Amino acid sequence: MIGQDGLWTRGFRYLTCLILVVWLIMPLIPLAIWSFARGWFFPDILPKRWTTDAWAYAVSDTAGVLDALWLTIGISLAATVLSILVGVPAGRALGMYKFRGKGVVELMILAPTIVPGIAVVLGIHSVFISLGLTNTVHGVILVHLIPTLPYMTLVMAGIFSNYDPAFEAQARSLGASPLKTFWYVTLPAIMPGIIVGGLFAFLVSWSQYILTLLIGGGRVVTLPLLLFNFATSGRNDITGAIGMIYILPGIIILLLTAKHLSGRSGAVGGFGRI
Amino acid sequence: MIGQDGLWTRGFRYLTCLILVVWLIMPLIPLAIWSFARGWFFPDILPKRWTTDAWAYAVSDTAGVLDALWLTIGISLAATVLSILVGVPAGRALGMYKFRGKGVVELMILAPTIVPGIAVVLGIHSVFISLGLTNTVHGVILVHLIPTLPYMTLVMAGIFSNYDPAFEAQARSLGASPLKTFWYVTLPAIMPGIIVGGLFAFLVSWSQYILTLLIGGGRVVTLPLLLFNFATSGRNDITGAIGMIYILPGIIILLLTAKHLSGRSGAVGGFGRI
């Protein structure tokens, strides 16, 4: 195809890639600058004076940032673990077996990724009231499962659809009990999926704003809620500092999983399958 | 593997699927009931009286629901078209060619799907102010590209990584010019990807709340903003009606694409690849 894809066409494609990258990385820079700025106004390219005041405030007890950080970590971890426990067996059923009504089940699982979260949470709110789950951390964890569960299930379905159960038959034939087969053969094979899927489920829970706000009723203050409050109150410097803390797990996870992702490990392969 | 996956294990897997479905479909039901309820309070299973008042209000001129609907459709359509125009060539470059720094580009494209939108938009806000794009529909469309562009690019990269460019060579060999080759050979092959990717990009834009709120500065009132206002003002009946309107495109698109999705057309295959 070298004769056809001339230099011009190729150049155009690379250019679109470049635009994309600039477009996506650019927004993060002002955030970092702000957090160290003492006043930064249009049309200055950079702030006139620098300070670490915003950071000092952000890590102080008054701001409640650290409390919110630990709470957010706890909620996201719980949602992740629950997602793994349900998502792995459900993903195996979806990825490996054909059964009547499988299409319907797949559709239902896709629904929350398509139907906007705000509509979903309005409906679930009354159910949670009657169960006494509103305004509690438990309720927030449960409602976070709405976006994280489908994600984990789809990732695991992708993993299992590429998984050859003959490996398990081979292990049995070589003398392994069902339990040992799971431990030595199945688990190592699906571990990359569990890790990457789990990390992403963590991030999805980490990013929830509206679900937490509506179910938590303002009593469960996670990092994005705090961030939003500072952002709308116009404190750009503190917003910048909290924002940097807030995006940290995302950046770390992105770098951690970069190898898997560019190695096309199929770990994020859920969407590809269903 | 029948010897190994006993009835009990299988049953457990199907059970997890069932839980998943109930969990995900349940929230939508109260929403529908509310929109027709005149007063519906705990512990009633169903409202005592039914009415269409909420619907009548929702479609009246006063509520501004219809204006918001058209605005939302317009913004989502524009974001979708722009995503397709950039996403198709960028996806081809990513999916079909190896080049230096490809891994970095892929990482950048994944970033906005991982870094929470709220952090991103805070950064871009100051840039948009200096460009005079805040509080305008144009600005909202541009900021919606942050979540839609990566999505479209990933979907197209998935399509192109499964696409055999030899079909184009074959067409050239049979006497087709480059333009005719694109029209008769390339376009039909990638069309399912463009359609499904486009539909999903539309939905992603349709669901944006925080980006619209912060960049639109409250002047660009899309449906989710309106919905949120009614939800927090406690008008459950009107919230229900607007909520039903709001989730309509999602349901329609879900049903439209169901065939593609369960046919494993790979149209949503972007995530599986990168």
Add this chain to the structure above:
Amino acid sequence: MTHVSIQSLTKVYPGADTPALDNLSLEIATGELTALLGPSGCGKTTTMKMIAGLLEPTSGDVRFNDRSILREKPENRGVVMVFQNYLLFPYMSVADNVGFGLKMRKTDPAEIKRRVGEMLDLVKLPDLGDRKPSALSGGQQQRIALARALIVQPEVLLLDEPLSNLDAHLRFEMRDLIRSLQQEMGITTIFVTHDQEEAVVLADRVALILDGQMKQYDAANVFYNRPVDEATARFFGGHNFIAGTSDGGTFSSPLGRLSLPSGATKGAGKLTFRPENVRIGPDPEGDNTLTAHLVDIIYLGTQTRLKLRVGDTPVEAVVNPNDVEGLNLGDQMQIHLPKATLWVIS
């Protein structure tokens, strides 16, 4: 030292009309290397899985030394199956793969290490223990899969198309390795294949299964020279079937009267002879000479295939290219069918 007895083994998959395997009975002597041969979908892999315990039979029995094993779990049967695509565990080293079976049996680690080393020597890959399976070639992977199976000294070894993924050169190497190890260790071995050449090259005895039923169970060369029926002969590449009548000594047919070897079936039947056994020129013994017209010559490099016509009867021959140099289409020529190579199917 295990005698395997398969008794009326039948498998009907849920929802299927016809059985995948219909009433298969087979006795496999201790230490023998037997091929289950048949086209894809004939039920041979189903049979293997039932022996290995990965699939439950609908009816029938599998007995090792007269003890039924159907109620044993796969891991306790003393059967190891080697799959066609080797299935080396990708995240374990080669040595860990080979030692897997011993580890499951809670063997002492030092003992495992010693026996893995021995086994790697035996399959002639002593230096690869530390590698990952993905770093091995296809032929090496298969040898490691074999080593992993043999290290647990199974009573019965099952091989799924053991030569089919290998190129011509490696096939013979692998064949020699399988035969020598299997005979040395005295392991009763069953393999399935769809390729008659693979069956013939590797097996002591071949069971031909067509449409879920066993057609013939014999030493490999018998299938070429004395097939039980036309379907069997065709599966082994037979082309010539001539209807007529045998009186035990001669066969009367459109080809005339041909002398038969002693012991031939009597009565109406079909005469068959392999294309490779048709010879150019008159019969030195005088009896079975025919006059043929040359209809088509297909040059295949090391062999030449001739389509002939004797009267109105088509006959196919495969000969050495040098023997037919100078022959042209339409030529008349003498051929003979050596008496010993004729066979009558009743």
Add this chain to the structure above:
Amino acid sequence: MTHVSIQSLTKVYPGADTPALDNLSLEIATGELTALLGPSGCGKTTTMKMIAGLLEPTSGDVRFNDRSILREKPENRGVVMVFQNYLLFPYMSVADNVGFGLKMRKTDPAEIKRRVGEMLDLVKLPDLGDRKPSALSGGQQQRIALARALIVQPEVLLLDEPLSNLDAHLRFEMRDLIRSLQQEMGITTIFVTHDQEEAVVLADRVALILDGQMKQYDAANVFYNRPVDEATARFFGGHNFIAGTSDGGTFSSPLGRLSLPSGATKGAGKLTFRPENVRIGPDPEGDNTLTAHLVDIIYLGTQTRLKLRVGDTPVEAVVNPNDVEGLNLGDQMQIHLPKATLWVIS
């Protein structure tokens, strides 16, 4: 009616050390069916793509009837390439696929319809026009791909491994179809393959390419009987190479003195003969009889491969299984090498 001349064609991929194709020159006469034969990665597909205009050569020229075509766009070269995996456009009907080339040439729709019908008749699939390609079998798909290529009446037809995806039965059908259509329409045809049998069965002439360089360009059977060197002979399945000295009439070597056919090369060289041409028993002409020990017998069903030792020299023979019945390993036997089948490589 196109004479194809490939002149010093060379391709070095960017960043590669050695050329993928090194200085290939080849004259292909009008209407001839030529095979480019070589192992994978020998540069044969590179050559095809350069002729079709899908790849630019580093140096050299391709001329049709003495006119260089390198500056022409692929769609204007009069070359159609049929890819190995057929590449039927999946969302078009079979008829639209076949008519694609005419549509690109802005032919009148009624005319397209008529010629597509003719073409489908020619490839013996007249009723499949309305189907989708995915509803066709592999063999049918290939015939449609051929029809789609031939309908534009190209000057030169390029085929990529035309028989390799077909099973044995279909290969011969396809071979006959390609040969008859190509000869009828007088289209100069070049195909590439890695399979010597495919080359031999289909081509008028074969160009053997090893390591990016052309070894020999000859009619198919010459490669078996008179290979230019040992690598060529080995590629075609040769096994016996015995160093010694020729005086034109006899060859002196560890095998003794053997009579050569007239015109043999003189001087130091290697004697080669095909395993299929080793005969059992003494030479009727008396000259070339040898005494051999039987080292190994490999039964292959329709053939038997013998590993022999004449003195210390290993010799391989392939014979009819019936000719060696009763022979055992270690037996001493007489063999002969027919004079006409010997060949000396200088």
